[in-house]
Amino acid sequence: MDKEVEIMLNHLDVQAHGVRYVGIYGIGGSGKTTLAKTLFNQLSVHFDGCSFLAQIRESSKHGLEHLQRRLKRDLLPKDSRAISDTDVGIKVLKESCRDKKVLIVLDDVDKKEQIESLAGSSTWYSSGSRIIITTRDISVLAVEQEQSKDGSGKKSIELLEMKEMNFEQALQLFSRHAFKMDYPPIEFLDLAKGAISVIGRLPLALEVIGSHLCGKHKEAWEDNRSMLVRIPRDNIHETLLISYEALKFRTKEIFLDIACLPTNINLKNAIYMWESCGFRPEIGMNELISKSIIKVMDGNELWMHDHLRDLGREIICMENITDFGKHSRLWDRKEAWNILEGKEATNLNLKRLAILDLSGSDINEQGWSKMEVRTT
Ligand SMILES: Nc1ncnc2c1ncn2[C@@H]1O[C@H](COP(=O)(O)OP(=O)(O)OP(=O)(O)O)[C@@H](O)[C@H]1O
Ligand SMILES: [Mg+2]
Structure with a gap:
């Protein structure tokens, strides 16, 4: 990793004028996020404001506004303007950050619009700002000479391929x-x-x-x-x-629960949820940590690599490939709504922690009554 850090430090050159975009691309699990975090921690002191937006591919599934809000909170903690939609977010960010020298990491991007809505143009930020983007898909970084969405400026992205270790x-x-x-x-x-x-x-x-x-x-x-x-x-x-x-039965169950949780959930909240179902998670959690399947970040955030999360979800899908209603857990908000509102199969087989984010749902009493929560 030392070599990659050195190459990136050269690309980023914090003393140089102008705004620079640097992209790190490579297959999943190759160390892009790890490299971006190392750079972020090493370079933060040189900037007026810093923000690390992790796992954008997963967290942008329900819109980009909340990521813009997070960016605004990190870069402009005193700004009280509301961001009601993505276009307002673009306006607020580009109007307010012009005088700020910022360091932004956009981690695990999979669509160009994510870059456009969060760090769309070099004119949004002050000279000296640096934007690091990580992605599995090099094509999202192909923006050279492209006009940005708001029509104000062009950018080019310097690239580093995350190769396999020696x-x-x-x-x-x-x-x-x-x-x-x-x-x-x-x-x-x-x-x-x-x-x-x-x-x-x-x-x-x-x-x-x-x-x-x-x-x-x-x-x-x-x-x-x-x-x-x-x-x-x-x-x-x-x-x-x-x-x-090779995991113990109960640890497998905890693993599958975590795979369905929203990314980077607070550890205490997860433990409360298991405990409220009469379940003691410590042993299973310790086994998952010792097997490097989950990590506790910054002392309180539960983190699982997206390949492991996808594996967990795949295992749940394989429980019944034709009927979502027969799955032990549901994590997709839309699927969950359909099932609880009776649009899909009615014979539910859900276990604990099945559905975690149903904000905006208008599920009726009948829907909830169909959900039998087992506390294995
Ligand atoms: N140079 C390294 N030294 C030690 N561990 C590493 C190194 N690079 C990566 N890892 C470990 O490998 C795992 C995968 O790395 P990382 O999450 O950075 O991959 P990624 O390329 O961002 O994957 P994805 O595309 O799925 O997001 C992490 O748990 C990380 O701790
Ligand atoms: Mg990553």
């Missing part, structure tokens, strides 16, 4: 999780090298499989190798599934 880096990351050391113990060296050759060098996979193998005896390593060898290198979900399958 072998030494991969061995070190894997060893940190599998052995809690920077290098494998000598009797495990060949097994560790063999494991990496089948897992590949994607940081997420190294982290999760390394944690899964931690403390296991050599025979278990051999068994895992024979499982991993059958999985195509680019099928990250199949690789992560090995770790899921």
Whole structure:
């Protein structure tokens, strides 16, 4: 990562005039967000205002206004103007930030309009401002010479591809999780090298499989190798599934619940929810943390990588591929409305924590009465 940090610091050059956009692209789990966070933490002191908007692909599903509000709150904490829709948001941001030298990270962008609505043009921010964008899809960064949505200025985005780790880096990351050391113990060296050759060098996979193998005896390593060898290198979900399958029953249930929660939920709130269902989550949470399946960020935010979240949702979808109503959990607001309002299957099989955000819903009493909440 040191090399990538150095390249990015050169691209960003905080002393230089003008507004700069820098894009980091690469496959999921390759370390784009990790790099952007490192840069953000390192560079924040040089700016008048900073904002890190995480997981935009997921969090913009219900509109961009709330992200614009978050940006305004971070950059202009005293500004009381309301942002009622995206166009108002664009107007407020471009009018109010002109004199501010800002550092903004737009993490995990998947549509050009997200960039346009949050950092649309170099004229919105003062000279010296830096905007870092991460994405899996390089085409969203292809804005060179394009006119911005508000017609006021052009921008170009310098690009960095997040490539796979080299072998030494991969061995070190894997060893940190599998052995809690920077290098494998000598009797495990060949097994560790063999494991990496089948897992590949994607940081997420190294982290999760390394944690899964931690403390296991050599025979278990051999068994895992024979499982991993059958999985195509680019099928990250199949690789992560090995770790899921090995979890205890109750931990699997917690994992599936978390996969359906909104991103970065407050840890205490999640624990209250489980406890109110008569469930004691500590053991399961600790197992998920030790397996690198979830992380607690800044001491109070529950975080799961989107590949793991997608895997969890896929497992739930596979419970019944034709009838959403038979799923143990629902997370899509629209699907949940349809089911609870009786537009879809009526035979519900929902478990706890099934639906978490039904704001705006006008579900009637009948709908709620159909929902049988089990506290396994
Ligand atoms: N250089 C690194 N050293 C140690 N761990 C790393 C490194 N890069 C990434 N990781 C770990 O790998 C996991 C995936 O990284 P990250 O979330 O940054 O990937 P990403 O490219 O942003 O993925 P996505 O496109 O899905 O958002 C994280 O848990 C992170 O801690
Ligand atoms: Mg990311």
